[in-house]
Every structure is written in structure tokens, then in C-alpha cells.
Amino acid sequence: MRRLIRSFSYAGSGIVSAVMSQANMRIHAVCSVIVNAAGLLLGLSRMEWIAIIAAQTAVLAAELMNTAVEHVVDLVSPGQHPLAKAAKDTAAGGVLITAIGAVIIGLFVFIPHLCS
Ligand SMILES: Nc1ncnc2c1ncn2[C@@H]1O[C@H](COP(=O)(O)OP(=O)(O)OP(=O)(O)O)[C@@H](O)[C@H]1O
Numbered sequence: 486m487r488r489l490i491r492s493f494s495y496a497g498s499g500i501v502s503a504v505m506s507q508a509n510m511r512i513h514a515v516c517s518v519i520v521n522a523a524g525l526l527l528g529l530s531r532m533e534w535i536a537i538i539a540a541q542t543a544v545l546a547a548e549l550m551n552t553a554v555e556h557v558v559d560l561v562s563p564g565q566h567p568l569a570k571a572a573k574d575t576a577a578g579g580v581l582i583t584a585i586g587a588v589i590i591g592l593f594v595f596i597p598h599l600c601s
Pocket residue numbers: 507509555558562563564565566567569570571573574577
């Protein structure tokens with residue numbers, strides 16, 4: 486049990502460190518707060534909340550993985566290397582894909598509420 490709590494605390498400190506060090510992570514976090522506040526104001530249905538929460542979770546998790554990739558690449562390749570660039574750009578591409586998906590889901594969920 487103590488081991489489990491320690492693992493959660495390491496994970497929590499990883500999240501805090503990413504929020505403190507990565508501007509993109511802060512942008513995603515602020516967007517999440519705004520989207521959730523809008524969802525509460527507009528009274529989303531259960532299925533709409535599931536879609537919105539899944540989209541936000543995917544973006545935040547992708548940004549955390551991207552941050553982890555950046556740290557490892559900077560550690561193993563402090564100089565310039567084509568593979569370092571490929572690794573960082575591929576991880577950033579993963580974030581972009583989830584962010585585009587999240588925007589599309591957000592449009593599907595919020596536009597009908599805003600137009601009714
Ligand atoms: N060690 C490296 N070797 C080659 N290219 C690199 C290396 N580190 C970064 N790059 C490339 O340089 C560009 C800018 O990278 P940089 O890490 O400065 O910004 P970023 O990818 O936007 O990350 P951050 O979120 O920290 O701003 C990217 O295309 C990245 O792939």
C-alpha cells in the first residue's frame with residue numbers, strides 16, 4: 486500500500502513538473518478548465534461529458550508523454566541529431582493529432598448547445 490502511494494506521488498510530481506516547465510501543458514490545462522466550466526454552464530449530457538473528458542484526457546496524457554520524450558532526448562542527445570529531431574517531432578505530432586481530435590469533439594458537443 487505504501488508503495489502504491491509512493492507511485493502516485495511520483496506520478497503527481499511528474500504532472501506538476503510538466504505543468505511548471507511546459508507552456509503547452511499550461512495552455513492545455515487552462516483550455517480544460519474553460520471547457521469544463523462551459524460544460525457545467527450548458528448542462529452537458531452524460532454521453533457528452535464522456536466524450537469531452539476522454540478528449541481532454543487524451544490531450545493531457547499525450548502532452549505528458551511528449552514532455553517525457555523531450556526530457557529523454559535532451560538527456561541522451563544534448564547535441565543535434567536527426568533521430569533526436571525525429572523523436573521530438575513525432576511525439577509533438579501525437580499531441581497535435583489528439584488536440585485536433587479534441588477540437589472536433591468539442592465542436593460536435595458544444596455547437597448544438599450554442600445554437601439551440
Ligand atoms: N537534439 C536535437 N537534435 C535535432 N533536432 C532537435 C533537437 N532538439 C530539438 N530539435 C528540433 O528543433 C525544433 C525545436 O525544438 P525545441 O525542443 O526547441 O522546441 P519544441 O519541440 O517546440 O519543444 P518545447 O515544447 O520544449 O518548446 C524541433 O523541430 C525539434 O525536433
